[in-house]
Amino acid sequence: MKFKPLSDKIPKMLHGADYNPEQWEKYPEVLAEDIRLMKLAKCNVMSVGIFSWTKLEPEEGKFTFEWMDQLLDTFHENGIYAFLATPTGARPAWMSEKYPEVLRVGADRVRNLHGLRHNHCYTSPVYREKTEIMNTKLAERYADHPAVIGWHVSNEYGGECHCDYCQDAFRNWLKEKYQSLDALNHAWWTTFWSHTYTSWSQVESPAPQGETMVHGLNLDWKRFVTDQTLDFYRHELKPLKSVEPKLPATANFMETFEGLNYAKFADDIDFISWDSYPTWHDQGDESYRAAYTAMNHDWFRSLKDGQPFFLMESTPSLTNWQPISKLKKPGMHVLSSLQAVAHGSDSVQYFQWRKSRGSSEKFHGAVVDHVGHENTRVFKEVGELGEGLSKLDEIVGTTVDAEVAIIFDTENRWAVKDAQGPRNIGVHYERTVTEHYQAFWEQGIAVDVIDSEKDLSKYRLVIAPMLYMVRDGVGESIEKFVENGGNFVATYWSGIVNETDLCFIDGFPGPLRKTLGVWSEEIDGLYDGEVNTIKAVGNNSFGLHGEFEAKELCDLIHLEGAEALATYGDDFYAGRPALTLNHFGKGKAYYIASRNDHAFNQAFFTKLADELELKRAIDGPLPKHVSAQVRTDGKTDFLFLMNFSNQAQEIKLNGEYQDILSGNTVKDSISLEGFAVSIFKK
Amino acid sequence: MKFKPLSDKIPKMLHGADYNPEQWEKYPEVLAEDIRLMKLAKCNVMSVGIFSWTKLEPEEGKFTFEWMDQLLDTFHENGIYAFLATPTGARPAWMSEKYPEVLRVGADRVRNLHGLRHNHCYTSPVYREKTEIMNTKLAERYADHPAVIGWHVSNEYGGECHCDYCQDAFRNWLKEKYQSLDALNHAWWTTFWSHTYTSWSQVESPAPQGETMVHGLNLDWKRFVTDQTLDFYRHELKPLKSVEPKLPATANFMETFEGLNYAKFADDIDFISWDSYPTWHDQGDESYRAAYTAMNHDWFRSLKDGQPFFLMESTPSLTNWQPISKLKKPGMHVLSSLQAVAHGSDSVQYFQWRKSRGSSEKFHGAVVDHVGHENTRVFKEVGELGEGLSKLDEIVGTTVDAEVAIIFDTENRWAVKDAQGPRNIGVHYERTVTEHYQAFWEQGIAVDVIDSEKDLSKYRLVIAPMLYMVRDGVGESIEKFVENGGNFVATYWSGIVNETDLCFIDGFPGPLRKTLGVWSEEIDGLYDGEVNTIKAVGNNSFGLHGEFEAKELCDLIHLEGAEALATYGDDFYAGRPALTLNHFGKGKAYYIASRNDHAFNQAFFTKLADELELKRAIDGPLPKHVSAQVRTDGKTDFLFLMNFSNQAQEIKLNGEYQDILSGNTVKDSISLEGFAVSIFKK
């Protein structure tokens, strides 16, 4: 299957950056020079208007669009396209001064002063009104501008407000959800510590000096924040769409961002975009970091079922806000950018085009440095990438065809991390999901990263690491998936609570107990540094061999139809099952009872992939730190080979291939330089 | 001496848990099932009504006691008894909403929102009025109920309030104590930094944005908090006692809790109870952890001069609020429960009977797990313990007869930790006291753990680790104790300040200088990892040998009549006295000038115990990690042998003994399995 390009105006890989020429108003030579440099770097798209509210409306009701007119016209004259932003990511000081209600109130119930960004109440009638006026004017003026190819709505939505408007909205949201206080009290188990609410007005959002421990409240508050933010997005969208319904809109998302459940946005967002800032060359494991980044790409691609996403922000060099501002080593910029493409991106964009002279992000990497000219290492690598992207027109609209899905569920994430016990010093949900993902990444097996409520029927294998919360329907969905021949892998600390964090009382893993054929009686927390072992059972039907290290969490289970593939080696539960397989319907369900080392994940999932004959990007094992990914339209495959180590790596191939980027032909094997990437059409 | 059982209704070891059936109102089958399981686990007592305010008074002035009537009647029909709680540990949301004054104000002067628990102002007239109404009704309805054997007043008192009511109460408390501002100004040395108060209204409680450094103020504030909490306890008690004065009452205390001076409560509390949650199987030293827990038991037993206390809460498995939720290994539940009994408890009770389905403590260990049935490891061990406890009727009312007392003084603890210098990175008062205690625990020597104002005359040996604060009368009491033949051990950083943290100006250790025969000129702070050595003086009269490590604090003293038993080995004070002995009257006073390693404590206190021929639970040395304790009525001794290691240990005994628990007879020696316990009647 092949998706349409985002805009008919430019059916190509997009390459560009955030661009704020209004910062350079006093430097009139800058705009013309920037246009020259954009062309030189083969950039064809810019995101404009982000954080431009004061420039567009310097005083209440007085609008100054002339500079934007000129900017977009200049773009159009030069073959450059634009994502046009709504400026709600930061509001003008005059608005904060005149209408304090637009400023957020913190969980401590202290209202913010004007400052930073994202600092607006999404419920405030004034802020909504001002947004509506602004967005209407933008739409009326620019929706049909030939340079504009999409809406960049606000910027990196996030955060929450606890003002009285929001408290009221939250209470209404709860009334809608629960209908009665009695239902709410039961769902939140408020009898504990005598919390029973006897009036809706008693309900308040979590607060450090108030309630922090009613997990049902915490969860519903997070859900409300997502819904209210989504409602604000819809409010932004309405005037935009009323002028030109077909102009697509996005809201740029963030890496493993936890504050919003992005899955809820998927239907309302026309195309997914996200901002990626991996800490390349940090001191951790390079494969883990590359796999973690790949997982994020796959997560965002999976949000809209494989539709290409857009890498809306990245840095061509370093960031200035991470602990260390580390330069990308030669090659890494092209490599990391094309990694996004390999996983489904139809663009590579940066924050930002030109480094600002002052304020907080002036040292953030940009295409054009303070020195202002093109004679820099970074500019050259950006140009080299631009050249490469221009050869990839064919790949636009292709997608990734995955047989495997890993469940990375935001509500579960909220719940499992908010819970008290079994490991308050770190339950490590994200790391755990990533470690499972990495086992496939290392094999060149494509993976979708999905919410637990997604349809599973299209997959052959579904993995649900630590699925603590199993919402209504999810257990049934998994059961049916396995019954119909699917393969399912669950782990310890799964099937514990329902949608409002009430424990299942019919035996853990609750709705998964039948499918998995095990009962989890209790779970042991291990201290950091404390270990157990798990040993493969002799002649187990799965064919697993060897001994592995277990740590952090060890589930003590009873077999209820499942077979033990491995058992614990130590402590009082030595000999008890540590890994099980249950034949269920036409499928199989595996249970990993303990958190294990990476060697286990590699051994187990390689075995499983072999057994299921899962499609790999290339046959045979990949060298360490090398990733292989395929984009496809169902007919033609595009193979990306990427070397994330600083050493050359030899990769075996069957047959002869032509590298789209270099034009070189390789046969039987290819030697990839450190931080190099090749793309082959198959 | 033998104490009476707490209630004539049930002259047995108590076994039970906190029980909140009101959480399961929507699950009507639960109560009957719980009664069946209670009997199965040999439980005979439940604490009910804790956190039940909203269930008892769902709206102001509307009371719903029917469910409690039914609960207590059902208990009575089934031979189960109850500690009935006053519900003040958490108040209803309607009360917080209608009367914000019941909510605490933090030290930062921000009033709490409704949430968590313990969140009430103990001065608020409204809260006192509501409490009085509720407690009166409870007393009138239940004081004579056949199932009720005692009052469980509130829950784990703690915390403080800085509202205007409390500020006024604090000022009145100060006026009462000091009579004049002039006296207060001198006691707090307010001339420093020009703090002199010229009006009572200028005095305010400590605040992060206000005063934090006037230590006399800090101390008096803590004393006020204790007194005001005690006053609130008396306020709770009054209506309870007016109906049935003989029904005993307790307020459950907490492990080494620092917020209240429990010694002040001893006279008003009819029986001591406390909540014990040791982190068994953590990565520390097992003997230290077991000794630390034992010390807590001894502290609570000593509060009321040996009267049996009640283990009001413990977990049959794990907690959910500690860093790691670690399962108790097989045996540990019986062992740790009987350790409480060995040290003077007449009960083993749990938080809680049945795991709640939701909210913050749903993963806290309980007798009945979410799965709801008895087929769990934990339930079986609880039943096994219930069986064991049922054999210990004879032990009820017996006590522990200690010749040794260690001073663990709460006001001193406040003061020595609040002081600036000599070791702001950790003066480690609690650890230091525990290390001294451990040296006796390892020898099977019974110890009382007492406040410095307690009568010392009944002891043969008194140890006062780091008695920084020596209040009026305490120096005299110690002097008299030694004069009359007592043995006294003091350490560095003792005798520094009086009751209001004013330094003694006649030479440290102040009121102890004469008794100890030394003058401390100055004290050296050592960095973590920095060490000195102390070496026994050749042919010293005490017979100490060897060389030990000193760390953290080294006192530089001059002999004033005392003999040096050991001297420093390093630094510019090498050769100066590090351990001294002073013959004073008919007794002896020892001064340990530096903080030393555990080998020193073992060598010194073993030597001292030998010299004094202190009673040991059994003759001869105990294996590492094994504890021996005796409960006695003065005629019959009950010997508890407890193995806190996971390895079997061989213990030598003289003669033949019968194990009350197993019925087995042992002769000359016993081999205790890992985490096993035996109880012998002598």
Added chain:
Amino acid sequence: MKFKPLSDKIPKMLHGADYNPEQWEKYPEVLAEDIRLMKLAKCNVMSVGIFSWTKLEPEEGKFTFEWMDQLLDTFHENGIYAFLATPTGARPAWMSEKYPEVLRVGADRVRNLHGLRHNHCYTSPVYREKTEIMNTKLAERYADHPAVIGWHVSNEYGGECHCDYCQDAFRNWLKEKYQSLDALNHAWWTTFWSHTYTSWSQVESPAPQGETMVHGLNLDWKRFVTDQTLDFYRHELKPLKSVEPKLPATANFMETFEGLNYAKFADDIDFISWDSYPTWHDQGDESYRAAYTAMNHDWFRSLKDGQPFFLMESTPSLTNWQPISKLKKPGMHVLSSLQAVAHGSDSVQYFQWRKSRGSSEKFHGAVVDHVGHENTRVFKEVGELGEGLSKLDEIVGTTVDAEVAIIFDTENRWAVKDAQGPRNIGVHYERTVTEHYQAFWEQGIAVDVIDSEKDLSKYRLVIAPMLYMVRDGVGESIEKFVENGGNFVATYWSGIVNETDLCFIDGFPGPLRKTLGVWSEEIDGLYDGEVNTIKAVGNNSFGLHGEFEAKELCDLIHLEGAEALATYGDDFYAGRPALTLNHFGKGKAYYIASRNDHAFNQAFFTKLADELELKRAIDGPLPKHVSAQVRTDGKTDFLFLMNFSNQAQEIKLNGEYQDILSGNTVKDSISLEGFAVSIFKK
């Protein structure tokens, strides 16, 4: 050149302490005893009246000067002099109670409660009025008192206030500076994140719940705090000077204090004084600690161009507020006190004379301990020092003659630490400056430590470590200095921003690019533990040899006329220049591109000192941990040899010298005991 003694009344080295007899009002014997002890310790000056406001004005408008009259008269009768303090370092509780506006408002906009000290708004009209009344009365009564030799204005000025008065004053300060909002908006680059101010009233001081990221705002706020504090100092001074203009005044400063730009105070302060509390004998490197302390002395001496400063506070023993209260080892008190003298101090003074009985600093080292008598080790060492100081009359008024200056610039410090990137986990400005300083300290080469705006023409060598901010005129001053034959050393991360934190857009290091002959394209941040190497280029013209370790920051530069003396050894920039030399005019300019190990600093700066034939205190190398410093009047040199190790050290000397302190004559070499000091007149 020789400066006049501070007071004609006592042309001697001063020796004394803070003294607060008003704390001992209830102990009438203390004053007479203190006078006896002061004489015994050869103390000749006391600082009085610090924190005495409540004692001087116990209620509003009621003044009680009698005790101060008596105190000063008694001093005069006994040949003791006084620095008389204004009491504004802490205000009376009655003032806070009646006029809350005198209390500071925090950055979080919460007004402080009464407490601690320094807690006043420096803008408050009431506080200014009360200060004026008090200072006027003090001046009228005591300016001509024979015992008084100077004003000790307030105490350790510091901190900031965010109240409405201060917000208004800040806005006025900004209007004065920028004249227009347009200029301010450009200077702060407020278009970033749409921060443009459209009204002065929108500007607010930085706040945690408001603006933290506009670096120009942050910087100007710090500048305002300095200016407003200086304005308050002038306000304090006015009544004092109106009575007796010649009585000199100081405001005691603090070690590497960052809150105020002391350079701005130099003209208004008659004589510099500071409070020094090194953590002697901590676990770090002894030379680093001694050099760091020496650098502080040199910084304060350089503030007023070599005029002797006064060590206003130090401890004769330990502090009570550092992590560990460590005793000074024998000899260290004399050594560390004379180190101050070696670097230009004409006094050694303590906080405090007598330990207070209570409150927060009661355990701070003092001459007289709580025990109250002179028979202590500390008292004896103070007396020994007093004896030594009495032999140094000749040194009074002499200064230090430095050919080398190191730039330690407070505004640069603010800016480089406030910046985001390139190393948010630690850019280590102070440590970096100290490491450069230490290379000279180890060679016995005198150094001035100066602000970047100081006149450089008097120096032969100027070093500017990490001069991130180059304010207007500074680049020109350095260029001219080198052009005229000066030698200049700069490092990585220099010449990045101008006075308002706007980046230079003509290529880094901006205004230093021409002088240094290099262009810095980008800079790599290294993680802690990550290293590179730098290797001397064969046959480089400077004669540097060997290989060194680089870490933390590596600048990637291009030569623009400069010669590479060393190159990087690793990573993708191996072979690129790491150390350069540019011949410019008659001078030379060096650029150190990476942060290197101490071995590099030693090798490079020894080489440079040799090449320039810089004056050393003694010929030949000094043993490790030994410092040699010279004070001079231009004719006679006084050589201080100081051994900061605990081992005896042998130092070679040319010829015969007499030790002023011991009277001993040494020839050719001297053996200095551990922690010993000798002073020779040459």
